[in-house]
Amino acid sequence: MKRSLWNKIGLALLALLVLAGAACAAGVDNDWGGAKAKYVFMFIGDGMGLQQVNAAEVYNGSINRTGGEPAIKKLALSGLPVQGMITTYSTNSFITDSAPAATSLASGFKTDNGVIGMDPAKKRKFTTVAQMVRAKGMKVGVLTSVSLNHATPASYYASVPSRNDYYGIGEQLIDSGFDYFAGGGIHQHTGKDKDRKDLYEVAKEKGYQVLRTREEILAAKPGTKIIAVNPVLDGSNAMPYDMDKTEKELSLAEFTRKGIELLDNPNGFFMMVEGGKIDWACHANDAAAAILDTFAFDAAVMEAIAFAEKHPDETLIVVVGDHETGGMSIGFAGTQYETFFEKIAHQKESYESFDKKITEFRKGAEKTFEKMAPMIEESFGLRTATAEERKALEEKAKAGDDAARIALSMTLSDLELGELRHAFEDSMLEKKERARDEATFLLYGGYEPLSVKITHILNRKAGIGWTSYAHTGIPVPIFAKGLGSELFAGYYDNTDVAWKTMSILGVR
Numbered sequence: 049m050k051r052s053l054w055n056k057i058g059l060a061l062l063a064l065l066v067l068a069g070a071a072c073a074a075g076v077d078n079d080w081g082g083a084k085a086k087y088v089f090m091f092i093g094d095g096m097g098l099q100q101v102n103a104a105e106v107y108n109g110s111i112n113r114t115g116g117e118p119a120i121k122k123l124a125l126s127g128l129p130v131q132g133m134i135t136t137y138s139t140n141s142f143i144t145d146s147a148p149a150a151t152s153l154a155s156g157f158k159t160d161n162g163v164i165g166m167d168p169a170k171k172r173k174f175t176t177v178a179q180m181v182r183a184k185g186m187k188v189g190v191l192t193s194v195s196l197n198h199a200t201p202a203s204y205y206a207s208v209p210s211r212n213d214y215y216g217i218g219e220q221l222i223d224s225g226f227d228y229f230a231g232g233g234i235h236q237h238t239g240k241d242k243d244r245k246d247l248y249e250v251a252k253e254k255g256y257q258v259l260r261t262r263e264e265i266l267a268a269k270p271g272t273k274i275i276a277v278n279p280v281l282d283g284s285n286a287m288p289y290d291m292d293k294t295e296k297e298l299s300l301a302e303f304t305r306k307g308i309e310l311l312d313n314p315n316g317f318f319m320m321v322e323g324g325k326i327d328w329a330c331h332a333n334d335a336a337a338a339i340l341d342t343f344a345f346d347a348a349v350m351e352a353i354a355f356a357e358k359h360p361d362e363t364l365i366v367v368v369g370d371h372e373t374g375g376m377s378i379g380f381a382g383t384q385y386e387t388f389f390e391k392i393a394h395q396k397e398s399y400e401s402f403d404k405k406i407t408e409f410r411k412g413a414e415k416t417f418e419k420m421a422p423m424i425e426e427s428f429g430l431r432t433a434t435a436e437e438r439k440a441l442e443e444k445a446k447a448g449d450d451a452a453r454i455a456l457s458m459t460l461s462d463l464e465l466g467e468l469r470h471a472f473e474d475s476m477l478e479k480k481e482r483a484r485d486e487a488t489f490l491l492y493g494g495y496e497p498l499s500v501k502i503t504h505i506l507n508r509k510a511g512i513g514w515t516s517y518a519h520t521g522i523p524v525p526i527f528a529k530g531l532g533s534e535l536f537a538g539y540y541d542n543t544d545v546a547w548k549t550m551s552i553l554g555v556r
């Protein structure tokens with residue numbers, strides 16, 4: 049009797065171990081046994097590796113420094129209680145692009161670079177966590193600072209062989225039936241050759257309200273499906289960089305707050321919010337634009353944190369990067385063991401905004417560096433000085449003059465000035481006249497030469513290095529808070545993020 053009871057207990061324990069083993073493939077626990085989450089926020093910082101997070105923290109610590117030891121000032125997202133790390137590789141490269149990265153986060157399956165929501169053979173379509181929760185009656189929101197049919201948001205509702213099929217993705221956006229799309233617009237909404245039916249019209253026919261002004265968007269009420277487009281868009285139908293934003297626009301945080309209001313209902317909601325231009329700024333090697341967009345992304349996370357405080361037992365917040373962009377580093381050969389991130393604060397506009405000024409300047413009659421130099425100083429704080437001027441500044445700085453010390457720190461060295469003049473000459477050529485050799489690509493990565501050179505010099509002065517105009521393959525951080533968040537601690541793969549989220553939502 050006693051012995052058979054022990055046998056039964058032994059068998060039961062064995063069965064539990066086998067089950068646990070199946071649930072923890074490769075030692076990763078993706079199964080949640082607790083209550084199911086009613087509200088889930090998935091924040092994706094595109095191109096946001098640990099460097100991008102830390103650069104924002106160091107910047108915060110530098111501009112608020114009042115003497116004493118250097119101290120970082122954490123972001124809301126990096127202050128979330130659970131942290132982990134994920135691998136990001138795709139099925140055909142250690143360096144992923146945004147399409148397979150977000151496909152992994154949304155569906156739990158890897159695929160090739162460039163593919164969205166399908167296997168590498170481009171035959172099988174994956175089902176995403178957003179589609180699963182919608183099928184069980186939850187509301188769904190997809191928000192981004194880039195276009196709504198860009199790779200990351202698309203990976204939550206579309207399955208296409210190529211991320212460049214913007215029109216096809218846009219059609220699937222409308223057919224998704226998701227309740228709230230917000231941020232950028234629909235890229236190529238009349239097709240690549242502008243010969244297709246306008247997708248905004250198709251959306252209206254299928255029951256979407258398309259809102260385009262700040263007033264309309266802020267006044268929106270729950271009840272209809274909504275596409276809320278920022279009043280100002282760039283050439284790619286993305287929102288402008290946060291540092292270039294005007295008053296008539298909305299911030300990612302405002303779109304998120306509105307989303308919470310529109311999506312809140314008794315069945316709960318799933319919301320994906322992408323900070324998409326952190327990635328774009330890092331592709332262009334513009335640290336200031338990346339850091340300020342990281343703050344804008346962090347402000348959106350704060351909206352979710354405020355909501356979670358009201359629903360602590362039902363809400364999960366996950367914040368993750370999809371890959372790192374730019375090979376950014378805190379540290380540069382020329383500045384060795386020091387950083388001067390406060391110099392970044394002199395930058396008043398993004399590279400993208402300054403590109404437009406260069407284009408105008410190129411059309412003008414007097415195309416000299418001397419005429420351009422004051423514009424560079426105005427927008428980036430970088431200044432030129434003659435030998436005498438420099439000497440005078442040095443003397444004043446030595447005597448304790450703070451303004452002279454700052455002016456000196458922003459003065460271009462002979463090496464920097466030479467590089468800048470060279471880039472200026474390149475930028476004054478029409479695009480088709482420019483060199484396309486390897487050396488030119490390494491210098492400017494296909495961007496406007498002068499803008500890239502300016503941000504490179506300013507970033508170097510601050511102690512920031514860049515190694516690429518594309519993505520890198522190193523793992524990225526993940527942060528979580530709330531119901532089921534403990535599952536996100538550890539080092540695992542980007543596909544595990546989807547399995548964990550699905551389990552906590554009770555859809556797998």
Ligand SMILES: [Zn+2]
Pocket residue numbers: 094095145146147149200327370371
């Ligand atoms: Zn990406």
